Amino acid sequence: MTKRTSAKYKIDRRMGENIWGRPKSPVNRREYAPGQHGQRRKGKMSDFGLQLRAKQKLKGHYGDLTEKQFRRIFAEAERIKGDTGELLIGLLERRLDAVVYRAKFVPTVFAARQFVNHGHVLVNGKKVNIPSYRVKEGDVIEVREKSKQLASVIEATQLPERDVPDYLEADHSKMTATFVRTPSLADVPFAVQMEPNLVIEFYAQN
Template sequence: MARYIGPKTKIARKFGEPIYGPDKYFERKNYPPGQHGNQRRRKTSEYGVQLKEKQKAKYTYGLLEKQFRNLFKKASSKKGITGEVLLGMLESRLDNVVFRLGIAPTRAAARQLVLHRHITVDGKIVNIPSYTLKPDQVIGVREKSKSLEVINESLKNSSVQKYSWLEWDSNSMQGKFLNVPERSEIPENIKEQLIVELYSK
């Protein structure tokens, strides 16, 4: 399946913010990529602004267009504000929660860990990154994988930022997905209403 594996700093510069996390190269070149990147650009159209916001969300969470569109359709059919429901669903993905718990340094690395069968949900191996977690499900590192350097390095270097919807036990290397987070709890700088407006056209 095609997935973006190109230069991440280039994408971050395109959106004007480090969407993949701290990036020293982004800080050095905080302007759009390309030959004319640091020149003043003409005003972006309303459609352009909406499209950019959708692309930002896609790259941030590592989804392809078809996946993102399908997720939006599901969000549209649920009760609540569509944009907020969409972000809640993105945050409930297994690869995202593995990243949030600090088991992996990035969402791409979290996706790899899930695909390579290093992650369990309620004690059973789950190798589907898009698996949607339900409240009170337990996410853990498989017993055989607890000594993996990549996981231990990530846990050691993670600031163990506390998210109110997650719990982590470093001794058992297990975390719990307590609930789908509210919009105010999600730190991503995404204007979800613009995405809703784009898909509603």
């Protein structure tokens, strides 16, 4: 179990938003930050604070990304010609753990990382156990035969709280998903508003 798994709801409370849209999030009950001073921190946020929060929210949504990993992905998005914010989202969504999560093979993005790490996933018929592995359009992601009957997998496919986005074609009877295309920001079913433009501003100034 990763360190961040136990803290996933703390991220929600620090942000004051249910960033994965999960029914168990404490934000559904109280919308203030953790700690004894959490209820008092409602003043107007500075531009830096808004930018930092946007970065933390986006980075936190993808689970166990370190600052170094996130910065590297951002730098790559910056190098490619086009809209840096859209490219950043596209690169994050092409991570294998993100695809496994979006395909509803697992209940959380934290579980997706562990699921991939433990060798439960095949890409185009070959085992891949690197969560950051970048899938390509047309790649077929499949739950390994031995893992298809895991209770957690079966439960995840039936979760009512989220749907499989249309840039993936998922077949839960076969436990396969095809990565159809790289999504734009508008395509990704984030439970809260993500602001990659503020992330760009954050890195431009820091």
